[in-house]
Amino acid sequence: MIKTDEVTLTNFQWPTGYYNDGIEMGLGVSDKLDFGYLVSEVPASAAGTYTTNKFQAAPTKLTKNTINQDHQLQAVVMNSACANSCTGKQGEQNALTEQKLMSEKLGIDLNLVGVASTGLIGAQLPMDKVTAGIEKLSPHHDDNVTKAVMTTDKKPKQACVQIKMGGKTVTITGFAKGSGMIHPKMATMLGFVTTDAGIDGELLQQTLSQNVDTTFNQITVDGDTSTNDMVVVMANGMAGAPKLASTDDADFSIFQAGLHLVLQELAKQIAADGEGATKLVECNVEGAFSDLEGQEVAKAIVGSNLVKAAIFGQDPNWGRIISTIGMTNAHVDIEHVDIEVNGIKMVEDSLGLPFDQQAASDSMGANKVVIDVNLHVGSASGQAWGCDLTYNYVKINASYHT
Amino acid sequence: MIKTDEVTLTNFQWPTGYYNDGIEMGLGVSDKLDFGYLVSEVPASAAGTYTTNKFQAAPTKLTKNTINQDHQLQAVVMNSACANSCTGKQGEQNALTEQKLMSEKLGIDLNLVGVASTGLIGAQLPMDKVTAGIEKLSPHHDDNVTKAVMTTDKKPKQACVQIKMGGKTVTITGFAKGSGMIHPKMATMLGFVTTDAGIDGELLQQTLSQNVDTTFNQITVDGDTSTNDMVVVMANGMAGAPKLASTDDADFSIFQAGLHLVLQELAKQIAADGEGATKLVECNVEGAFSDLEGQEVAKAIVGSNLVKAAIFGQDPNWGRIISTIGMTNAHVDIEHVDIEVNGIKMVEDSLGLPFDQQAASDSMGANKVVIDVNLHVGSASGQAWGCDLTYNYVKINASYHT
Numbered sequence: 001m002i003k004t005d006e007v008t009l010t011n012f013q014w015p016t017g018y019y020n021d022g023i024e025m026g027l028g029v030s031d032k033l034d035f036g037y038l039v040s041e042v043p044a045s046a047a048g049t050y051t052t053n054k055f056q057a058a059p060t061k062l063t064k065n066t067i068n069q070d071h072q073l074q075a076v077v078m079n080s081a082c083a084n085s086c087t088g089k090q091g092e093q094n095a096l097t098e099q100k101l102m103s104e105k106l107g108i109d110l111n112l113v114g115v116a117s118t119g120l121i122g123a124q125l126p127m128d129k130v131t132a133g134i135e136k137l138s139p140h141h142d143d144n145v146t147k148a149v150m151t152t153d154k155k156p157k158q159a160c161v162q163i164k165m166g167g168k169t170v171t172i173t174g175f176a177k178g179s180g181m182i183h184p185k186m187a188t189m190l191g192f193v194t195t196d197a198g199i200d201g202e203l204l205q206q207t208l209s210q211n212v213d214t215t216f217n218q219i220t221v222d223g224d225t226s227t228n229d230m231v232v233v234m235a236n237g238m239a240g241a242p243k244l245a246s247t248d249d250a251d252f253s254i255f256q257a258g259l260h261l262v263l264q265e266l267a268k269q270i271a272a273d274g275e276g277a278t279k280l281v282e283c284n285v286e287g288a289f290s291d292l293e294g295q296e297v298a299k300a301i302v303g304s305n306l307v308k309a310a311i312f313g314q315d316p317n318w319g320r321i322i323s324t325i326g327m328t329n330a331h332v333d334i335e336h337v338d339i340e341v342n343g344i345k346m347v348e349d350s351l352g353l354p355f356d357q358q359a360a361s362d363s364m365g366a367n368k369v370v371i372d373v374n375l376h377v378g379s380a381s382g383q384a385w386g387c388d389l390t391y392n393y394v395k396i397n398a399s400y401h402t
Numbered sequence: 403m404i405k406t407d408e409v410t411l412t413n414f415q416w417p418t419g420y421y422n423d424g425i426e427m428g429l430g431v432s433d434k435l436d437f438g439y440l441v442s443e444v445p446a447s448a449a450g451t452y453t454t455n456k457f458q459a460a461p462t463k464l465t466k467n468t469i470n471q472d473h474q475l476q477a478v479v480m481n482s483a484c485a486n487s488c489t490g491k492q493g494e495q496n497a498l499t500e501q502k503l504m505s506e507k508l509g510i511d512l513n514l515v516g517v518a519s520t521g522l523i524g525a526q527l528p529m530d531k532v533t534a535g536i537e538k539l540s541p542h543h544d545d546n547v548t549k550a551v552m553t554t555d556k557k558p559k560q561a562c563v564q565i566k567m568g569g570k571t572v573t574i575t576g577f578a579k580g581s582g583m584i585h586p587k588m589a590t591m592l593g594f595v596t597t598d599a600g601i602d603g604e605l606l607q608q609t610l611s612q613n614v615d616t617t618f619n620q621i622t623v624d625g626d627t628s629t630n631d632m633v634v635v636m637a638n639g640m641a642g643a644p645k646l647a648s649t650d651d652a653d654f655s656i657f658q659a660g661l662h663l664v665l666q667e668l669a670k671q672i673a674a675d676g677e678g679a680t681k682l683v684e685c686n687v688e689g690a691f692s693d694l695e696g697q698e699v700a701k702a703i704v705g706s707n708l709v710k711a712a713i714f715g716q717d718p719n720w721g722r723i724i725s726t727i728g729m730t731n732a733h734v735d736i737e738h739v740d741i742e743v744n745g746i747k748m749v750e751d752s753l754g755l756p757f758d759q760q761a762a763s764d765s766m767g768a769n770k771v772v773i774d775v776n777l778h779v780g781s782a783s784g785q786a787w788g789c790d791l792t793y794n795y796v797k798i799n800a801s802y803h804t
Contacts, residue, residue: 054728054736055752086724088753121721122754227725305707306799313800319523322488323629326456334456350457351490352524391793397708398715 007258009265012143012158015171015196017041017238022144025133027126028081028119035133036148037102038192039075043112044236045198046073047205049212051229057085057121058095060230063114066099071201073234074112076192077102077134080151080177081119082126085227094125101134118177118190118228119151146175149190152396153177154273159265161258165241165251170197172255174262176231178219178270191216191231191266197255198237199244207247207256208233215263218295218384219271220303233259271302271385272367276393280368281311281386287374293330294375294382300328301371302386311369312388316360318346321371331377340372409660411667414545414560417573417598419443419640424546427535429528430483430521437535438550439504440594441477445514446638447600448475449607451614453631459487459523460497462632465516468501473603475636476514478594479504479536482553482579483521484528487629496527503536520579520592520630521553548577551592554798555579556675561667563660567643567653572599574657576664578633580621580672593618593633593668599657600639601646609649609658610635617665620697620786621673622705635661673704673787674769678794682770683713687784689776695732696777696784702730703773704788713771714790718762720748723773733779740776744768 014020022036048067050060067073077098084091095115103110117125146156157176162169174193199207212231237243244252272280283301288294301307306320318339325332339347342363344355369388416422424438450469452462469475479500486493497517505512519527548558559578564571576595601609614633639645646654674682685703690696703709708722720741727734741749744765746757771790 052729053725054734055724056728083721086721086749086752086754088751121719121725227728305795309796309799312796315800317523319485319488319629322457323455323523326458326629327454332456347488349490350488352488389796389799391796393707394711394714394791394793394796397711397791398717 006254007161007163007261009261010160010162012160013171013173014141015173015194015239017196017236018194019139019141020145021137021140022146022148023133023136025129027079027129032150033144033148034081035079036145037075037077037137038145038194039106039139040194040234040236042236042238043072043074044234045201045204046071046232046234047201047208048230048232049209051227053227055086055227057083057117057228058087058091059084059115059117060228062095062099063116063230063232066111066114067232069111071205072112073114073232074108075102075106076114076116076232078116078145078149078190079130080149082117082123083119083121083228084117084125085121087122087124090124094127097127098125098130101131105134114232116190116230118149121227149177151177152275157266157269157273159262159269161262163254163258165197165239165255168239168241170239170241171195172197172258172262174266176266176270178273189229189270193233193259193262195235196237196239197235197241197244199235199255203244203246204233204235207259211256211260211263214295215260215267218299219267220299220384220386268385271387274387275396276390277387278312278390279366279388281308281371281388282368283371283373283384285373285375285382287376287378288380288382289331289378291380291382294380295384296382297325297328297330297373297375298382298384300324301373302384305389308386308389311364312390314361314364316341316346316357316364318352321373322347322350325373330375333376336376338374338376342366342370408656409563409565409663411663412562412564414562414575415573416543416575417596417641419598419638420596421541421543422547423539423542424548424550425535425538427531429481429531434552435546435550436483437481438547439477439479439539440547440596441508441541442596442636442638444638444640445474445476446636447603447606448473448634448636449603449610450632450634451611453629455629455631457488457629459485459519459630460489460493461486461517461519462630464497464501465518465632465634468513468516469634471513473607474514475516475634476510477504477508478516478518478634480518480547480551480592481532482551484519484525485521485523485630486519486527487523489524489526492526496529499529500527500532503533507536516634518592518632520551523629551579553579554677559668559671559675561664561671563664565656565660567599567641567657570641570643572641572643573597574599574660574664576668578668578672580675591631591672595635595661595664597635597637598639598641599637599643599646601637601657605646605648606635606637609661613658613662613665616697617662617669620701621669622701622786622788670787673789676789677798678792678796679789680714680792681768681790683710683773683788683790684770685773685775685786687775687777689778689780690782690784691733691780693782693784696782697786698784699727699730699732699775699777700784700786702726703775704786707791710788710791713766714792716763716766718743718748718759718766720754724749724752727775732777735778738778740778742774744772
């Protein structure tokens with residue numbers, strides 16, 4: 001696990017050399033910002049991770065191909081309300097047109113522009129509105145782009161870290177949209193991280209992929225992977241710190257710790273704001289055979305509908321937790337599993353302990369429930385984050401379309 | 403797939419030579435039958451399939467070991483309200499005591515008695531009530547045992563088929579309890595099938611395992627596998643038909659068709675009566691690379707929370723279906739997937755078709771929703787059954803414990 005002790009979160013601000021905009025173009029039915037862009041004043045090193053869903057949406061494919069050319073990006077244009085997914089050749093053409101219009105507006109190379117969409121699957125982008133939207137965008141330093149990508153999100157997800165690299169202050173700032181269809185396998189929903197650190201593009205890609213595995217890929221809201229999931233990082237070097245070229249560089253570990261914390265914080269905010277959620281559920285697994293198995297068990301627990309519903313109902317029903325552990329492929333010593341919920345020990349050596357049911361239930365009324373599991377088979381660990389399963393999750397997803 | 407065209411369901415009745423009882427012993431809080439037995443007048447060939455959960459409950463382990471000795475059984479004693487799971491050595495001792503008391507009452511060998519429990523994980527069986535219950539049980543030919551195993555089930559699951567074997571009428575009768583924690587991997591919840599056919603025990607085991615794979619193992623309510631899942635078949639030969647000894651026997655295929663239909667019917671009843679469910683969801687996948695992949699895709703679709711919530715809301719949001727297909731490991735021709743819901747074609751060649759949204763929504767108000775998918779990569783197929791995700795699922799599972 002990455003040590004993030006040396007870095008702390010700070011108030012939202014953009015790194016040097018980035019501007020954004022978020023506007024309302026009426027792409028969806030609701031009265032909200034739905035179109036925006038994020039721009040670096042100079043070309044930035046860029047990296048991305050993308051959905052593993054076979055039906056990858058047109059914008060996701062295009063941005064992946066664009067970034068993979070030379071790991072550079074200067075701008076991303078993005079919208080909510082329409083995912084431009086399962087839209088065939090027309091959808092691919094629309095994503096290309098959007099990319100082209102944005103590159104012309106900014107006067108930059110086509111392959112410095114990424115595109116991102118989220119929302120309903122199967123509908124085509126209304127290109128007249130997209131065209132008008134691109135014309136209307138103008139440079140701002142507020143946080144409206146973080147609101148423009150929201151769908152059923154109740155609030156924008158933002159995280160900011162500042163670190164020192166070579167005596168310079170470097171800022172790493174991320175935002176994301178989440179809510180439903182969240183059970184990433186490789187990448188996830190829409191996440192964007194900007195930094196004024198300088199770092200080689202390939203190294204940035206490698207660092208992002210590793211850190212997404214233990215952050216964004218360890219959250220689940222409903223077990224479903226979207227066709228549009230994507231996390232993009234841009235690093236424009238404008239803080240003036242020495243450019244990172246290798247994991248051996250003096251400042252690499254502090255940069256990685258900062259990036260990890262931003263990704264983890266965004267991941268937790270997405271889980272806490274899962275569709276219909278009333279609380280964040282965090283699971284820490286110790287004593288695992290390997291970190292991968294620790295992560296598998298942690299994610300299975302926060303992903304179980306029965307565990308999630310019990311947490312919504314403040315029901316300290318640990319049988320559902322141990323049953324979920326038994327469903328995984330991880331090594332388990334079936335006679336020596338320990339379980340704590342919010343610090344209350346409920347299971348020792350796989351047997352229920354007497355505990356104050358009412359006190360346990362009351363503690364589960366908080367907006368965060370922490371489940372600690374010890375598998376007692378090794379010394380590895382894993383973490384995952386999710387949310388409770390509520391009436392509102394069902395309500396939101398029973399009527400999203402109409 | 404097994405052809406079941408030659409066999410049809412008939413009204414509930416026990417095969418020759420079986421009796422049962424179901425009584426109320428106050429094992430749980432609710433005012434319902436919670437204890438019972440099922441007995442054959444003579445030792446029967448027996449077979450079982452059992453949960454793959456690592457935390458296998460004491461009664462499940464004991465019954466598995468008992469049946470595996472020589473594939474014979476004469477009686478099963480069963481209870482709801484308490485699962486006797488994660489109960490350690492005490493739980494194992496209690497299951498053994500229950501088995502012993504039942505064998506003494508019936509004057510039969512210990513290893514002719516199976517035990518089955520379902521309900522809350524972690525609580526010990528109240529052995530005073532179990533002892534009194536065993537004393538109180540008496541032979542009946544009603545269907546009370548099918549009610550005694552119910553937990554949150556709204557109604558008992560029963561299925562009966564009659565076939566001709568060697569000129570004799572053979573009856574195959576099954577019952578099951580389901581509702582929540584239903585996502586079997588090998589076996590599932592509690593299911594019992596009795597028949598007066600004669601069949602070799604090992605052959606019965608082989609036939610059961612094969613047919614459970616395409617019936618009980620193809621239903622899902624919430625993705626969770628119980629610690630107590632078990633399907634047991636007893637065949638006492640009392641119909642007087644020739645005893646089956648090989649799959650080459652003349653009547654083997656009709657017996658298998660009958661068994662398959664009973665298992666499939668019970669599986670569908672369990673799915674339709676999933677916790678909080680308002681409707682049965684059936685998914686038929688054609689054009690799959692293999693039957694296994696067809697089954698995987700079908701089960702993924704009926705298991706998706708987003709699909710299930712959309713069906714509850716009568717929302718013809720096919721994007722969630724195609725997205726779920728893309729999440730599986732099955733071979734998919736991503737440009738040529740077709741999807742129909744209740745006979746209304748919504749997707750052709752992976753693109754949305756215009757269709758009457760209101761008519762589609764109205765049709766989804768029925769108590770059965772059928773999703774037909776063609777993957778166009780091969781000629782194999784698969785089926786799965788599930789239910790919608792409703793407010794009541796959350797309600798039931800948020801407050802089951804207390």
